[in-house]
Amino acid sequence: MPKTILPLAAATALALTSLAHAQAPDFATVDADASGEVSMEEVSAAGVTITEEQFATADADASGGLSEAELSAVVTAN
Known part of the structure; x- marks a missing residue:
């Protein structure tokens, strides 16, 4: 039984890591109009x-859009 716990824990950790990376897409991909900021619509369209x-x-900065750093901070916090 203990021999199966370690691989199961490792597989679970890898799966959770994959999910976390799936929620943080590349900024350039999210920034569909290449404006340097992302709108709520762009964020939603990217599946975030x-x-x-x-x-x-x-x-x-209350600009109405998120910079790469602002997007990263909000995605990481979730």
């Missing part, structure tokens, strides 16, 4: 699940 409130909070 954040709320409007999280988006607004992450928009530290």
Whole structure:
């Protein structure tokens, strides 16, 4: 029994890591219009699940869009 626990734990950790990376797509891919910032629409279209409130909070400079650093911070926090 103990011999199966370690591989199972390792497989679970790898699966969770894969899920985390799946939620953080490449910024250039999300920034469909190549404006240097991403809109809520671009974030949603990329499959990143954040709320409007999280988006607004992450928009530290109140520009109406998220920079690469702002997007990374909000995705990492989720």
